[in-house]
Amino acid sequence: MSPWIVVISAFAYLAILFWIAFRAQKNTEQAKSNTKAWIYSLSLGVYCTAWTYYGSVGKASRDGIDFLAVYIGPTLLAPLWWVVLRKIIRISTVQRITTLADFISSRYGKNISLGSIVTVVCFVGIIPYIALQLKAISESFEIITQGQLTNSSSNNILKDTSIYVVASMALFTLLFSARKIQTTERNEGIMAAIAFESIVKLVAFLIIGVFLTYGIFHGFGDIFSQAMQNDTTKKLLTMPNSTGYREWFWITLLSAMAFMLLPRQFHVSVVENTNENHIRKAMWVFPSYLFLINLFVIPVAIGGLILFQGSGVNADYYLLNIPLHFDNHLLALIIFIGGISAATSMIIVETMALSTMFANNLLIPLIVGSEKLKATFSKNLSGISLWSRRLSIILILLLAYFYYHQLNQYYSLVSIGLISFVSVAQFAPAMLGGIFWKKGTKAGAITAILIGFAIWTYTLVIPSLIGNSAAGQSFLENGPFGISLLKPSALFGLEGFSPISHAMFWSMFFNIVCYITVSLNTAQSVLEKNQSEIFVDIFKYSAIYESTVALKGKASLPDLEAMLAQFFGTERTKQVIRLFAKKYEIDISDPSHPADYRIIAYAERLLSGIIGSASARIMVSSILDEEEIKIDEVVNILKESQQILSSNRELTRKSAELSNALNELAEANNKLKENDQLKDDFLSTVTHELRTPITSIRAFSEILYDNQDLEEVDRQHYLGIVIKETERLSRLISQVLDLERYESGRQKLTLVKVACSELIHDSLEAMDQLIKEKNIAVELELENPNQILICDRDKLMQVFLNLLSNALKFIEDNTGRIIIRSKVVEEIIYFEVEDNGKGIPAEYQQIIFEKFFQAKNQLMRKPKGSGLGLAICSKILDLHKGRISVSSEENSGAKFSFSLPAKLDQELKEENTGI
Amino acid sequence: MKERNSKQKLIALAIAAAVLLNIPILETVNKPVLLFGFPLLYFYVFLVWLALIVILFRLSRRNPS
Numbered sequence: 001m002s003p004w005i006v007v008i009s010a011f012a013y014l015a016i017l018f019w020i021a022f023r024a025q026k027n028t029e030q031a032k033s034n035t036k037a038w039i040y041s042l043s044l045g046v047y048c049t050a051w052t053y054y055g056s057v058g059k060a061s062r063d064g065i066d067f068l069a070v071y072i073g074p075t076l077l078a079p080l081w082w083v084v085l086r087k088i089i090r091i092s093t094v095q096r097i098t099t100l101a102d103f104i105s106s107r108y109g110k111n112i113s114l115g116s117i118v119t120v121v122c123f124v125g126i127i128p129y130i131a132l133q134l135k136a137i138s139e140s141f142e143i144i145t146q147g148q149l150t151n152s153s154s155n156n157i158l159k160d161t162s163i164y165v166v167a168s169m170a171l172f173t174l175l176f177s178a179r180k181i182q183t184t185e186r187n188e189g190i191m192a193a194i195a196f197e198s199i200v201k202l203v204a205f206l207i208i209g210v211f212l213t214y215g216i217f218h219g220f221g222d223i224f225s226q227a228m229q230n231d232t233t234k235k236l237l238t239m240p241n242s243t244g245y246r247e248w249f250w251i252t253l254l255s256a257m258a259f260m261l262l263p264r265q266f267h268v269s270v271v272e273n274t275n276e277n278h279i280r281k282a283m284w285v286f287p288s289y290l291f292l293i294n295l296f297v298i299p300v301a302i303g304g305l306i307l308f309q310g311s312g313v314n315a316d317y318y319l320l321n322i323p324l325h326f327d328n329h330l331l332a333l334i335i336f337i338g339g340i341s342a343a344t345s346m347i348i349v350e351t352m353a354l355s356t357m358f359a360n361n362l363l364i365p366l367i368v369g370s371e372k373l374k375a376t377f378s379k380n381l382s383g384i385s386l387w388s389r390r391l392s393i394i395l396i397l398l399l400a401y402f403y404y405h406q407l408n409q410y411y412s413l414v415s416i417g418l419i420s421f422v423s424v425a426q427f428a429p430a431m432l433g434g435i436f437w438k439k440g441t442k443a444g445a446i447t448a449i450l451i452g453f454a455i456w457t458y459t460l461v462i463p464s465l466i467g468n469s470a471a472g473q474s475f476l477e478n479g480p481f482g483i484s485l486l487k488p489s490a491l492f493g494l495e496g497f498s499p500i501s502h503a504m505f506w507s508m509f510f511n512i513v514c515y516i517t518v519s520l521n522t523a524q525s526v527l528e529k530n531q532s533e534i535f536v537d538i539f540k541y542s543a544i545y546e547s548t549v550a551l552k553g554k555a556s557l558p559d560l561e562a563m564l565a566q567f568f569g570t571e572r573t574k575q576v577i578r579l580f581a582k583k584y585e586i587d588i589s590d591p592s593h594p595a596d597y598r599i600i601a602y603a604e605r606l607l608s609g610i611i612g613s614a615s616a617r618i619m620v621s622s623i624l625d626e627e628e629i630k631i632d633e634v635v636n637i638l639k640e641s642q643q644i645l646s647s648n649r650e651l652t653r654k655s656a657e658l659s660n661a662l663n664e665l666a667e668a669n670n671k672l673k674e675n676d677q678l679k680d681d682f683l684s685t686v687t688h689e690l691r692t693p694i695t696s697i698r699a700f701s702e703i704l705y706d707n708q709d710l711e712e713v714d715r716q717h718y719l720g721i722v723i724k725e726t727e728r729l730s731r732l733i734s735q736v737l738d739l740e741r742y743e744s745g746r747q748k749l750t751l752v753k754v755a756c757s758e759l760i761h762d763s764l765e766a767m768d769q770l771i772k773e774k775n776i777a778v779e780l781e782l783e784n785p786n787q788i789l790i791c792d793r794d795k796l797m798q799v800f801l802n803l804l805s806n807a808l809k810f811i812e813d814n815t816g817r818i819i820i821r822s823k824v825v826e827e828i829i830y831f832e833v834e835d836n837g838k839g840i841p842a843e844y845q846q847i848i849f850e851k852f853f854q855a856k857n858q859l860m861r862k863p864k865g866s867g868l869g870l871a872i873c874s875k876i877l878d879l880h881k882g883r884i885s886v887s888s889e890e891n892s893g894a895k896f897s898f899s900l901p902a903k904l905d906q907e908l909k910e911e912n913t914g915i
Numbered sequence: 916m917k918e919r920n921s922k923q924k925l926i927a928l929a930i931a932a933a934v935l936l937n938i939p940i941l942e943t944v945n946k947p948v949l950l951f952g953f954p955l956l957y958f959y960v961f962l963v964w965l966a967l968i969v970i971l972f973r974l975s976r977r978n979p980s
Contacts, residue, residue, distance in 0.1 A: 065956060065957065065960070068960065072960075075932075075964060075967065076929060076932050076933050076936065077929070078929075078967075078971060079926070079928040079929040079932070079967075079971060079974075080925065080926065080929050082921075082922060082925055083922055083925065083926065219952070220952050220953060221949075221952025221953075224949055224952055224953060224954055225949065227954075228947070228949065234947055237947050237954035237956065237957070238945050238946065238947050238954070238956055239941070239956065241945075244945075245937075245938045245941065245942070248937070248941070249938070252937075280975040280976075281975065283971050283974075283975045284968055284971040284972040284975055287964070287967060287968050287971060288968050291961070291964055291965065291968060295961070298957060
């Protein structure tokens with residue numbers, strides 16, 4: 001294919017990348033949280049580099065399923081993200097940590113030497129990995145333009161494609177990442193571009209997969225059944241015994257660690273995380289991404305082997321060679337762009353992460369640590385942080401470029417991916433120990449990383465460097481000085497491992513042993529102790545972190561402000577300090593007073609975001625008149641604030657409970673008082689009511705007793721009154737008892753079926769005598785006389801009798817009239833008893849259903865009766881789930897209406913079963 | 916309480932998946948035979964993988980904090 005088409009497409013692709021980054025950068029504010037979660041999840045796909053893209057197929061065509069272990073590792077880790085990754089993110093946010101080196105050095109007391117060791121290890125381990133990406137791009141360019149690899153490295157630098165790649169990557173990273181002095185600020189533009197690249201490489205891989213599987217072969221079944229017929233390909237369908245499993249296990253473990261610890265992964269998953277909840281989406285999206293991108297690897301590998309049997313085509317580039325073989329240039333171009341996307345995304349993020357690491361852990365500590373250098377740059381300290389990062393970017397890319405050119409022949413580039421993984425895996429014990437184990441010390445971490453790095457160098461780097469010379473060969477085969485126990489490929493006689501699992505085993509073994517034993521035998525400094533408390537218990541502390549003590553010492557506020565002003569400018573410094581002081585109510589009005597410790601801690605954290613925690617520590621210490629404080633003191637301060645917080649919370653909860661209880665108590669008391677009052681009223685009314693008949697009985701009995709010679713007629717009359725009053729007395733007593741039964745809830749209903757009309761006729765019959773005496777008319781207007789009612793017959797009759805006798809009391813003889821009505825609406829029966837008596841004044845209509853209502857309202861006409869009748873009616877209807885009311889106008893009669901459900905038994909049943 | 920519970924489910928899931936994708940279980944499916952046209956080993960690994968994704972999807976949907 002014409003190189004120009006390829007070059008133009010490649011640059012068009014890069015232009016799209018720039019455009020996306022630019023757009024996303026501008027629209028940061030509008031982006032929705034869901035979009036951000038998707039970008040976050042997809043940007044994790046930066047894990048899949050060109051080595052994955054082209055190399056997986058090559059590896060699969062040699063070792064079968066082995067290649068998958070690299071993706072199974074991170075997948076198995078995914079469920080734990082919510083536990084581990086979230087903790088790392090929280091710590092990094094709280095402490096403004098922006099790189100892996102910063103994280104580890106912060107945990108172990110913001111130590112510079114630890115930070116620089118981590119940086120150096122990353123550099124040595126990762127630069128070759130970046131070089132590998134350059135190699136992939138230039139080789140794929142060669143294949144797509146010339147049809148094959150020529151292996152003739154051109155001396156003309158301008159004809160070398162990788163120099164253009166390096167240049168455009170440098171431009172991109174410089175433009176979008178090293179813009180602001182604060183590294184804590186997210187690079188939304190770059191992340192959107194990276195997410196886009198993840199999609200491009202996935203789609204490209206899926207296209208070639210479908211093309212090969214369904215376009216050239218007849219589906220998966222076809223490819224695999226052809227694979228079964230050939231010994232070379234059949235071997236790929238299973239794992240070789242023992243060595244295969246061992247390899248699988250170690251590489252799974254290795255890649256799980258690398259996934260967390262590669263600088264680019266740390267950058268996308270921790271530093272670029274804007275919301276911890278995005279992890280939830282990433283937890284299933286990322287494993288799905290890996291699933292899809294690996295789905296067609298084996299079919300493509302086997303398909304390639306079948307297509308190019310013995311023709312010497314490099315299996316690493318089957319992806320490109322397959323479309324070229326079928327003269328499908330468009331598809332080849334798509335694959336090429338997919339490869340570029342895989343390589344560039346890795347280069348961009350890795351460079352960005354490494355440059356910050358390099359600047360913050362090597363360059364800036366050097367400058368701020370030396371008085372002379374600091375004085376030279378003092379006018380423009382904020383510029384230093386920016387420029388050292390920019391310089392680092394260029395430095396890293398140039399190093400990768402030269403590495404690719406100079407060491408290409410010594411170093412087998414294909415194995416570099418896993419070798420890099422092993423180098424960063426050396427941070428795992430210090431990192432995981434750091435966030436879950438408070439006892440880990442700086443000395444332990446440094447020893448662990450150094451020994452792991454040494455073993456990594458000895459077992460993996462040295463063999464690949466010296467393998468070409470004769471002396472090197474003998475060193476490798478017989479061990480140094482002929483000591484076979486020290487052979488780099490079989491250290492201490494450990495045979496039968498692949499170089500990677502062998503190196504992984506020994507480096508991890510010594511790394512972990514050193515980390516634990518050295519940690520247990522060394523002491524932590526004050527700051528270390530402080531940091532270890534915060535790191536391990538971050539979820540307890542993050543809320544109160546801002547007011548915990550990180551260091552104790554005196555500094556004047558103007559000094560502190562002057563230092564911050566070098567980075568933020570005078571205006572902004574004053575503003576942030578003022579805001580912080582206001583938030584925590586710190587008095588900053590007196591400049592001669594030493595600055596509050598919280599302001600000092602805050603200043604240090606602000607600086608950490610710009611120049612890394614170790615450098616920030618140096619800067620702050622330089623103006624701080626620091627006192628020596630004891631470890632116990634730090635721990636106590638931390639514990640105290642923790643306790644105050646939790647006891648405060650406890651106190652608030654308790655007092656809320658208390659005030660609730662108090663309210664309830666007051667309410668109960670009020671109710672009691674009310675009841676007490678009611679009881680008193682009741683008693684006084686009852687006694688009053690009882691006294692009236694007793695007084696008249698006594699009066700008449702005395703008359704009879706004193707006057708033995710009374711006329712027979714008079715005697716009869718008086719005795720009649722005594723009898724009547726006695727009856728009234730006993731009626732009253734039985735009513736009081738009734739009422740008491742209703743109120744205490746002891747009254748039970750005896751339910752029977754009875755027809756409406758029967759109830760009414762029986763009641764009228766009982767009143768017949770009185771009605772006849774008064775000579776009045778009773779009219780019945782019953783809409784459905786045969787309606788069956790389930791009720792307590794006697795009780796309901798009592799209601800009727802009460803209402804009728806009330807009506808009879810108030811109507812005139814001869815002209816009086818009583819109307820009884822009934823109707824049924826929706827299973828509810830309504831009754832009305834209407835009279836044409838005096839009626840009831842409006843102000844009394846509400847209260848006539850209270851007991852002894854008459855007694856309380858002595859002004860009212862005094863009728864006959866106890867005054868308990870209506871109260872009892874109301875109680876009876878309550879028991880029947882009904883209600884009673886009255887409507888009346890003065891002098892035109894009264895109308896009592898009451899209603900109750902026709903099928904009371906069902907209502908009660910439902911109530912009992914709790915519906 | 917809920918938070919704790921879902922954390923424990925996730926840890927259990929990671930352990931289960933790690934056991935399923937290692938020896939000795941892997942040994943039992945490491946045979947040169949085809950199942951539904953796929954080599955048994957690949958079929959098994961991808962199936963476990965898919966199941967893991969589905970469970971993770973469901974767990975991550977539930978009780979958002």
